[in-house]
Amino acid sequence: MSLLFIISAVLALLTTALAITRANPVHALLYFVLSLLCMAVIFFTLGAPFAAALQVIVYAGAIMVLFLFVVMMLALDKAAMGRERDWIARPVWVPPLLLIGLLATELGRRMLPRTVPTAPISVTPQAVGVKLFTTDLAAVELASMLLLAGLIAAFHLGRRDP
Amino acid sequence: MTHLWAIPALPLAGAIILGLAGPTLGPRMSAIIGTASVGLAAIIAIGIGIGWLQHPPPGGAFVQPLWTWVSLPGLTIRCGLTLDPVALLMVLVITIIGSLIHLFSTEYMAGEAGYARYFAYLNLFVAAMLLLVLADDLLVLFIGWEGVGVCSYLLVGFWFADPANGMAAQKSFIVTRIADIAMLAGLLLLSTQRGTLDIHDLTTSLLPRGAWLPEAAAALLLVGCLGKSAQLPLHSWLPDAMAGPTPVSALIHAATMVTAGVYLVVRLHPLFMQAPWVMHGIAIGGALTLLIAAAAGLFQTDIKRVLAYSTMSQIGYMFVALGVGAWSAAMFHFLTHAVFKALLFLSAGAVTMRLHHEQDIFAMGGLRRPLPAAFVCFVIGAASLAALPLVTAGFFSKEIILGALWAAPAPALWAAGITGALLTSIYSFRLIFTVFFGPVITKPSGAYGIRILLPLFMLAIAALCVGWLETPGFLGGNHLLSAFLEPANGEAAVPILSPLIPLTGCLVPLIGNGIAWVLHRRGVWRAQASRVQTPLLGFLTSACGFDAAYRALLVRPYLQLVAALRDDPVDQLSLWAEHAAIALHRRLRATQTGHLRRYAAWMMAGVVATIAMVLLA
Amino acid sequence: MIAWPMSAGLALALFLLGLLGLLTRRNLIFVLMSIEIMLNATGLLFVTAGMRWGNPDGQIMLILVLNLAGAELALGLVLLLRLRGRLPTLDGDRATLLRDAP
Numbered sequence: 014m015s016l017l018f019i020i021s022a023v024l025a026l027l028t029t030a031l032a033i034t035r036a037n038p039v040h041a042l043l044y045f046v047l048s049l050l051c052m053a054v055i056f057f058t059l060g061a062p063f064a065a066a067l068q069v070i071v072y073a074g075a076i077m078v079l080f081l082f083v084v085m086m087l088a089l090d091k092a093a094m095g096r097e098r099d100w101i102a103r104p105v106w107v108p109p110l111l112l113i114g115l116l117a118t119e120l121g122r123r124m125l126p127r128t129v130p131t132a133p134i135s136v137t138p139q140a141v142g143v144k145l146f147t148t149d150l151a152a153v154e155l156a157s158m159l160l161l162a163g164l165i166a167a168f169h170l171g172r173r174d175p
Numbered sequence: 176m177t178h179l180w181a182i183p184a185l186p187l188a189g190a191i192i193l194g195l196a197g198p199t200l201g202p203r204m205s206a207i208i209g210t211a212s213v214g215l216a217a218i219i220a221i222g223i224g225i226g227w228l229q230h231p232p233p234g235g236a237f238v239q240p241l242w243t244w245v246s247l248p249g250l251t252i253r254c255g256l257t258l259d260p261v262a263l264l265m266v267l268v269i270t271i272i273g274s275l276i277h278l279f280s281t282e283y284m285a286g287e288a289g290y291a292r293y294f295a296y297l298n299l300f301v302a303a304m305l306l307l308v309l310a311d312d313l314l315v316l317f318i319g320w321e322g323v324g325v326c327s328y329l330l331v332g333f334w335f336a337d338p339a340n341g342m343a344a345q346k347s348f349i350v351t352r353i354a355d356i357a358m359l360a361g362l363l364l365l366s367t368q369r370g371t372l373d374i375h376d377l378t379t380s381l382l383p384r385g386a387w388l389p390e391a392a393a394a395l396l397l398v399g400c401l402g403k404s405a406q407l408p409l410h411s412w413l414p415d416a417m418a419g420p421t422p423v424s425a426l427i428h429a430a431t432m433v434t435a436g437v438y439l440v441v442r443l444h445p446l447f448m449q450a451p452w453v454m455h456g457i458a459i460g461g462a463l464t465l466l467i468a469a470a471a472g473l474f475q476t477d478i479k480r481v482l483a484y485s486t487m488s489q490i491g492y493m494f495v496a497l498g499v500g501a502w503s504a505a506m507f508h509f510l511t512h513a514v515f516k517a518l519l520f521l522s523a524g525a526v527t528m529r530l531h532h533e534q535d536i537f538a539m540g541g542l543r544r545p546l547p548a549a550f551v552c553f554v555i556g557a558a559s560l561a562a563l564p565l566v567t568a569g570f571f572s573k574e575i576i577l578g579a580l581w582a583a584p585a586p587a588l589w590a591a592g593i594t595g596a597l598l599t600s601i602y603s604f605r606l607i608f609t610v611f612f613g614p615v616i617t618k619p620s621g622a623y624g625i626r627i628l629l630p631l632f633m634l635a636i637a638a639l640c641v642g643w644l645e646t647p648g649f650l651g652g653n654h655l656l657s658a659f660l661e662p663a664n665g666e667a668a669v670p671i672l673s674p675l676i677p678l679t680g681c682l683v684p685l686i687g688n689g690i691a692w693v694l695h696r697r698g699v700w701r702a703q704a705s706r707v708q709t710p711l712l713g714f715l716t717s718a719c720g721f722d723a724a725y726r727a728l729l730v731r732p733y734l735q736l737v738a739a740l741r742d743d744p745v746d747q748l749s750l751w752a753e754h755a756a757i758a759l760h761r762r763l764r765a766t767q768t769g770h771l772r773r774y775a776a777w778m779m780a781g782v783v784a785t786i787a788m789v790l791l792a
Numbered sequence: 793m794i795a796w797p798m799s800a801g802l803a804l805a806l807f808l809l810g811l812l813g814l815l816t817r818r819n820l821i822f823v824l825m826s827i828e829i830m831l832n833a834t835g836l837l838f839v840t841a842g843m844r845w846g847n848p849d850g851q852i853m854l855i856l857v858l859n860l861a862g863a864e865l866a867l868g869l870v871l872l873l874r875l876r877g878r879l880p881t882l883d884g885d886r887a888t889l890l891r892d893a894p
Contacts, residue, residue: 015794018798019798022798022802025806026802026809029809029810032813032829033809033810033813033816033817033822033826033829038819038821038822041825045825045829048806048829048832052832055799055802055836056839058794059794059799059839061839061842061850061851063851064839064850064854067855068835068854072832075862076828076862076865077828079865079869080824080825080869083869083872083873087821087872087873093882096881096883097819100818100819100883101816101817106812106816109811109816110812112780113808113812113815115787116779116782116783116808116811117808119783119790124804125797125800125801127797128797131794131844133794134843136846136847136848140848141852143848144847144848145852149849152852152855152856155856156855156856159859159860160859160863162863163862163866166870167866167867167870170867170870170871170874171870171873171874764892767892768888769887769888769889769890769891769892770884770885770891771823771884771885772815772816772818772884772885775814775815779811779815
């Protein structure tokens with residue numbers, strides 16, 4: 014089990030790093046989708062099949078697809094790609110790397126828990142469903158309201174001006 | 176005697192009526208109201224005086240309480256009037272001479288704009304002076320003190336359209352005000368230490384010898400007196416105060432207001448007698464003033480300024496007498512001085528009003544034939560000032576003072592007094608010879624009315640006769656005045672003197688007259704008009720340059736301070752906060768570039784810093 | 793045996809990678825994508841925490857995070873399209889109309 018976890022983790026890191034360093038947005042997005050799939054595997058190894066399914070169906074399957082559609086709608090040409098390469102020249106990465114390094118040192122030691130590894134368990138989708146629709150019903154309602162708001166806003170903002 | 180309150184109340188009512196309704200009443204009515212209020216007060220005063228002589232009140236003083244003003248645990252101030260012999264003398268002088276001057280003014284100021292205003296101010300002055308004299312309590316006296324100062328300011332600056340008059344009025348007010356601050360400090364000292372400001376209480380319950388309070392309080396009150404009486408070092412306002420109308424100078428700056436300092440010392444003499452150092456100071460200051468002022472009088476060119484320095488010098492005589500404890504002698508000299516100085520000022524006014532208000536003595540000459548009345552009165556007044564023996568009132572009072580100085584014993588002060596007498600005689604006869612003898616330079620025009628001549632003649636007669644009230648031992652020993660003043664001032668010492676002293680006192684005025692005549696014949700006085708002003712001359716003319724010293728030491732630094740503070744540096748300090756905020760705003764504004772990445776970077780940096788602070792805490 | 797520190801550390805690393813992309817990239821598409829990376833990393837952390845304690849709470853939070861990511865991405869893309877209508881490029885550094893003009 015942990016071997017699968019390690020492979021998926023390494024892959025996730027790699028593909029994410031590739032995603033943020035590409036000049037072509039479509040390539041980057043596809044790398045990111047790969048990263049999402051690796052994450053789904055990690056969820057599975059942790060014992061959360063429902064989370065894995067959600068990750069694949071919703072995140073990789075709906076959200077990223079939306080993103081891809083819009084990017085392709087933008088029709089970026091070769092000139093844009095050339096500009097993009099100029100924008101990610103080596104020196105650009107240095108100051109943010111320093112900042113991230115500082116943050117990593119600050120958070121790294123404190124955040125990582127010193128827990129004893131435990132035996133794997135599994136939380137079934139039924140358990141999630143029961144909890145969701147009894148105890149955390151308010152969360153469902155809030156989530157739907159958020160989606161409604163996003164829907165209306167996207168519709169309105171996306172309209173062509175008369 | 177129960178009508179005592181009417182004496183200050185009548186001029187006050189006159190002042191209020193004239194102040195409110197003066198212009199509508201018209202000049203004739205204003206003159207009548209103004210003169211009648213003081214005249215009535217004079218009649219009441221004379222009635223009270225006659226009643227006093229017939230039945231003197233027990234205890235030597237008549238007290239008329241009016242009301243209680245302040246009633247606190249530590250201090251009680253009662254407003255009331257006290258009439259003791261000294262006060263009665265002052266009241267008579269103020270009201271009688273005051274009414275004569277009011278009568279004179281009705282003709283002198285005829286046709287002037289602000290006629291009613293003039294009489295309103297003059298009545299107010301008389302009311303305030305009477306309050307000062309009759310006050311029962313030092314605080315009420317202080318009100319009168321300030322009141323006369325205010326009226327002096329108003330009257331000196333009567334012709335306010337000329338800014339020079341305004342400056343002269345301001346100078347007189349400010350210098351006396353500075354002196355009044357010291358006096359107020361003395362009053363506060365007395366009220367907090369003794370718990371009362373009642374004159375009777377302060378002078379009867381005395382402290383043991385060697386206490387510090389009498390010296391301190393007397394010194395502070397003395398500073399107030401020096402300012403009000405134009406003595407060194409606070410004298411520089413009096414010559415400039417001659418910018419006011421001449422009757423004002425006669426009343427305020429010769430007869431009454433400037434003698435308020437003398438009056439205060441006499442009234443509080445038990446307190447002053449407990450302060451020997453202050454007494455020495457009074458005597459020495461008085462001697463210096465009389466010498467310096469008399470020397471300055473020799474070099475003045477304005478007729479009124481000569482008389483102003485002469486007033487300063489004569490009050491110096493009164494202060495010297497006070498310094499050796501001769502209270503009655505000082506009051507006698509006050510009486511004679513009031514008479515002959517008022518006479519001199521009114522005569523000078525009579526002369527100038529016929530010369531279109533020309534006041535430079537070198538523009539006058541040979542006026543004895545065109546203006547005989549003014550000439551006679553002026554000669555009588557000047558002779559009395561110079562103390563010509565036997566015929567004039569000034570002789571007797573000056574003799575008594577000189578005798579008291581010699582017998583003090585204070586031969587140095589006597590020498591100063593004799594020298595001063597010589598100088599006085601020289602400058603007064605210089606004035607007469609320059610103005611009334613020699614060729615006529617400016618022709619006079621117009622004529623005198625009865626209202627000018629009557630006061631002049633009455634004062635002239637008084638200047639000749641009033642001296643016989645009190646004569647020195649060798650001339651009969653008539654002690655009417657000192658006997659009258661005895662309940663207040665104690666028994667006056669009659670000194671036994673060798674005849675040399677009075678003889679010197681008789682000869683010196685005659686010698687001065689002679690010197691003045693000789694120098695007039697030689698044309699020395701006339702030559703003064705065109706002489707070049709050397710520094711020594713300037714020093715003597717301005718009475719030892721106190722004005723210039725004050726300007727350099729006090730006025731200029733103060734004005735420099737004012738100029739430095741004009742931009743309000745303290746306010747600038749609080750404006751610094753505003754400037755700092757604006758500067759900070761400009762710098763912070765530079766960060767609002769609109770760049771998304773830069774915002775994100777700054778936010779991240781902030782997060783890193785915050786987490787670092789939390790982790791390190 | 794599941795080592796929870798490793799999972800949490802992975803979440804941290806992914807989050808920091810997303811942050812790096814946010815701070816570095818000029819193209820707004822990549823900025824939006826970096827935000828998605830960060831949200832996803834947060835989701836991983838939630839699930840890890842939930843599974844550590846054996847609760848379905850972590851997965852419920854994942855649902856909400858996904859919800860949020862979707863709504864936000866939709867709006868972000870719409871705004872991107874409108875911006876594209878105004879500026880010729882999708883350069884984030886060019887959109888500075890909200891600056892404080894002196």
